[in-house]
Amino acid sequence: MDLKLSHCVVPVDDHDKALHFYRDVLGLEVRNDVSFEGMRWVTVGPAAQPEVEIVLEPPGANPNASPADRQVITELMAKGLMGRLVFATDDCDATFEKIQASGAEVVQEPIDQPYGVRDCGFRDPAGNLLRFTQPR
Template structure:
C-alpha cells in the first residue's frame, strides 16, 4: 500500500516558518536535522499532534548549485504570491479553530464561510503559502 508521509512547502526562512507553524498554528516538530555533509542542509518537518504519520516539510528554497538564481527567484516569488503550494487543514469546528488561531496571531485572508463542502477559511504563512482551514460537511466528513 502506498501512503502519504510528507508534503512540502517552500519557505523563505525556516526559523520563521518553524515559529509560525508551532507557536501560532499549533503543530509539533517531527524532525529538525542539519546535515553538515550536505552543506548544512536542514530537514525540518512539523505535523499535527495525534496524527503521527503525516508531516509538512518546511523546505528552504535552495540556491546554486542545486538550482540557478533565476529559478530560485521564481520559486520565492510564486511562494510569496501563494501559488507554490497549499496545505488543507481540517477541523471539527472551523469557527472555534479560526478564533483560536486569530488569538495566537494568525492573520486570515478569508474568514469562515459556508460553502457547498462545509465551512472554509483561509490564511497565509510568513512565506506566503496558502493554507485552507475547513470543517467538512457531515456527508463528506464521514465519506
C-alpha cells in the same frame, strides 16, 4: 497497491518564522530539525497523524535548481503561489479565532461552502495558503 501519504513539502523563506507559526500557532509537532550539509531539514506534523510529515523547505534546498530557478521560486513564494495545505478541524470558527489572534494574514473568514464544508483561509509567514475545513 497500498499507498499512503508520507511527506508533503511547503516552501518557506525563514525556518524560525515558519516553526513559530506551525508549532506555536497551529500546534503541530516538530518531528525533525536537523542541520545537514549546510541546509536545515525541518518537518512538522499533527500529533494525530504521526505518519505524515510536512517538510518546511527553503527555495535553495533542491540541489538541481539553478540560481534562476531559485529566484523564480522566491518570487512565486512572495506572491503566495507556491504552497497550499488543507487541514481538517472539528471547529472551524474556534480555529479561525485562534489563528487570527496570532496576527496571521486572513484570506477568508469562516463560511459555509456549497460543497458541504465550513472553511476559512490564512497565509503562513511565507505566503502559503492554508485552509481549515470542517464538515457540515
